[in-house]
Amino acid sequence: MKRVLMDISADLTRIALAEDGELKELYYESKREESLVGNVYAGRVANVMPNLQAAFVDIGAEKNGYYYYGNARAVSDAEKNSARPKVGDTLLLQVEKDAVGTKGAVLTGKFSFPGKFLVLLPEEGGEIGISRKITDSAERARIREILTELLPADCGAIVRTNGEGKSREEFEREWKQLWAKCERLKTGEFLKPPALISQENHPVKRAARDFYGADVEEYVVNEAESYRELLESGDFNGEGQPALRLHTDAIPLFEAYFLESQSEKALDEHVWLKSGGFLVIEETEACVVIDVNTGKAAGRGDLQKTILKTNLEAAEEAAKQMRLRNLSGIIIIDFIDMADTAAQKEVTQRLKKAVAKDRIKTVVVGMTELGLMQVTRKKTRPSLKRQMTTKCRACDGSGRLPSIEWTVTRMRREAESVFAHTIYNELTVQADKRLLAAFAGGDGAWKTALEKKSGGTILLEESEMGFGQYAMEKRKKKVNV
Structure with a gap:
């Protein structure tokens, strides 16, 4: 069963798509950083x-x-x-x-206004595109005929997969809703910039639109106001429509459907495979890299069979993780080296079949000469990692901190410079216990040597600063004559 869960709190909205209890897609949107896409x-x-x-x-x-x-x-x-x-x-x-x-x-x-069945293109006169997933030629002809009659000459549209089987009345109702958005563009000519002309729907309404289709059987929301608004849309609880339910239980929504623990694991750097192998997923500014490793599967039976089995599992899991984490842009998958060309083709086909389940356009480009799989996935919104995390203040987002040796060397240079080039002769150094001990040297030897050489005084003061962090306070101490 496919189910969409909408968990709404004061500061955060979480949208999850689950299939037979397994988390497939997850989106976070804070009130402070709501998506602007479509505005x-x-x-x-x-x-x-x-x-x-x-x-x-x-x-x-x-x-x-x-x-x-x-x-x-x-x-x-x-x-x-x-x-x-x-x-x-x-x-x-x-x-x-x-x-x-x-x-x-x-x-x-180039403006576009998406609905459940249509994407209206107000400046693409006469252009009518129909989803390739609607394969029946008679149905495609029927839809095209309906839209040709409905759309103005200067307006085009793309029919989404959910448009299959929809009646003329349903298409007309949605077209009128989308056309009302187009009409708002005329007001922009009289506004002083910067100004918002048209705002995309609330995250809950947007999710209801994007996931809407016969394959989603139930929507569950935990907020009464959003439930009422969705119910009034007329898109739920009718014949052939998905069910809409208000979650009122004391147990939090994600916990009630056993998705909380799955959502917490969605950012794990290592993802284990059933065979014993694992993926390492790293996001960079330029691209996403997925590294495949044999892990515990190494040393079991025939090596080439083990590699192929691990790579096939990795292809399916990589497609799942791209969708779950909303990885996009250029994605490089470093499969375990395969000498057999037939094995490479099998892994490529398995990956293509797996990404075909994704709502977001994903293209498997193929292998490079170095054996790296190239994939592109359309960017629509920030990845799950960027939505759920913030830059570390200690490491400035690099994920790494300077070594203790490098930090101590920097601290010592700074202390020497204070005594050599300023009028200050007393220095208080604040840091954690381990860093202070390394700074002072074995039995305080380095500290004693500098004090003797400079005639200054160094005071050590323990603090609860993070690893690698320190502070120095300089003072001019009176010297008794």
């Missing part, structure tokens, strides 16, 4: 970069958004001067991707 703004051009055919646009967010105004990167900006905006211009733009790290949101001038 339409009247933005002010802050900076133009002609060499990139791009502009940075102030939409009122913390970072300026990035807007690419060229049609093709092969075309020079000189040939596109008519499309080049000027600093101070007002542009109506839609957020295509959320801000990530130091990068602002990605903006586009």
